[in-house]
Amino acid sequence: MTAPKFRRILLKLSGEALMGDDAYGINPAMLGSIVAEIKSVTDLGVELGVVIGGGNIFRGVGGTATGMDRATADYMGMLATVMNAMALSDAMRQAGINARVQSALNIEQVVEPYIRGKAIRYLEEGKVVIFGAGTGNPFFTTDTAAALRGSEIGAEMVLKATKVDGIYTADPKKDPQATRFARISFDEAIGRNLAVMDATAFALCRDQKLPINVFSIFKTGALKRVVMGEDEGTLVHV
Numbered sequence: 001m002t003a004p005k006f007r008r009i010l011l012k013l014s015g016e017a018l019m020g021d022d023a024y025g026i027n028p029a030m031l032g033s034i035v036a037e038i039k040s041v042t043d044l045g046v047e048l049g050v051v052i053g054g055g056n057i058f059r060g061v062g063g064t065a066t067g068m069d070r071a072t073a074d075y076m077g078m079l080a081t082v083m084n085a086m087a088l089s090d091a092m093r094q095a096g097i098n099a100r101v102q103s104a105l106n107i108e109q110v111v112e113p114y115i116r117g118k119a120i121r122y123l124e125e126g127k128v129v130i131f132g133a134g135t136g137n138p139f140f141t142t143d144t145a146a147a148l149r150g151s152e153i154g155a156e157m158v159l160k161a162t163k164v165d166g167i168y169t170a171d172p173k174k175d176p177q178a179t180r181f182a183r184i185s186f187d188e189a190i191g192r193n194l195a196v197m198d199a200t201a202f203a204l205c206r207d208q209k210l211p212i213n214v215f216s217i218f219k220t221g222a223l224k225r226v227v228m229g230e231d232e233g234t235l236v237h238v
């Protein structure tokens with residue numbers, strides 16, 4: 001059997017994707033199918049860190065729309081990602097995957113704090129590490145957390161698993177004429193202001209020479225295809 005192309009990766013999972021067909025929250029069937037995709041790569045021996053979003057529960061910008069203070073709303077958003085991380089970890093446990101949650105915000109009665117050295121040790125032991133609470137700072141996103149944790153753990157690639165199957169010339173959900181890039185450089189993605197990922201995340205990955213692959217979490221086998229080095233979604237390169 002062919003070996004995976006990557007030894008250690010950072011997977012950014014869309015929070016919104018967890019809703020499945022529901023209007024809010026975590027859909028158990030959707031969670032189960034995401035875990036099955038993850039198991040297909042952990043079974044290959046790939047070391048996996050995961051950052052999960054919170055858009056299925058709460059986003060800071062949504063809170064500010066109702067007059068809430070931005071930083072307060074962002075802390076709520078970060079706590080939403082911890083709930084998703086806990087749900088994902090438990091679904092992994094049920095599927096026989098050994099996972100640990102580490103949080104960038106201290107809530108030690110609930111999950112352990114983020115400690116880089118410990119996270120790396122868990123990865124070396126074959127455990128999946130789920131990084132909750134984003135970067136721990138308001139005004140950032142979980143995309144930036146993925147770029148940050150990916151850089152810290154020495155991941156060879158950031159895999160952004162989202163609701164669309166790659167990066168397009170414009171948001172494909174709004175513009176049916178948009179066309180997909182097979183590959184795009186960081187400079188072009190930033191220059192074109194492509195909103196699939198925030199510019200801070202793109203810039204950090206560019207500086208760290210950490211490639212990103214954007215693909216659909218709804219497409220069965222796509223995660224494994226990326227890990228095997230096959231052509232899937234959009235590759236963002238230096």
Ligand SMILES: Nc1ncnc2c1ncn2[C@@H]1O[C@H](COP(=O)(O)OP(=O)(O)OP(=O)(O)O)[C@@H](O)[C@H]1O
Binds near residue numbers: 142161
């Ligand atoms: N140029 C583009 N190419 C592809 N998708 C784009 C583009 N511009 C905007 N998008 C939108 O960006 C979305 C993905 O980014 P976003 O981080 O908002 O969602 P997410 O991955 O579901 O994250 P979250 O974890 O916050 O829920 C896609 O669903 C798509 O509709």
Ligand SMILES: O=c1ccn([C@@H]2O[C@H](COP(=O)(O)O)[C@@H](O)[C@H]2O)c(=O)[nH]1
Binds near residue numbers: 052055076078142143
């Ligand atoms: O480093 C971070 C990461 C996230 N937030 C807040 O959490 C929500 C949910 O994250 P998404 O990336 O949008 O899924 C986000 O909208 C922010 O409000 C943060 O403040 N800092």
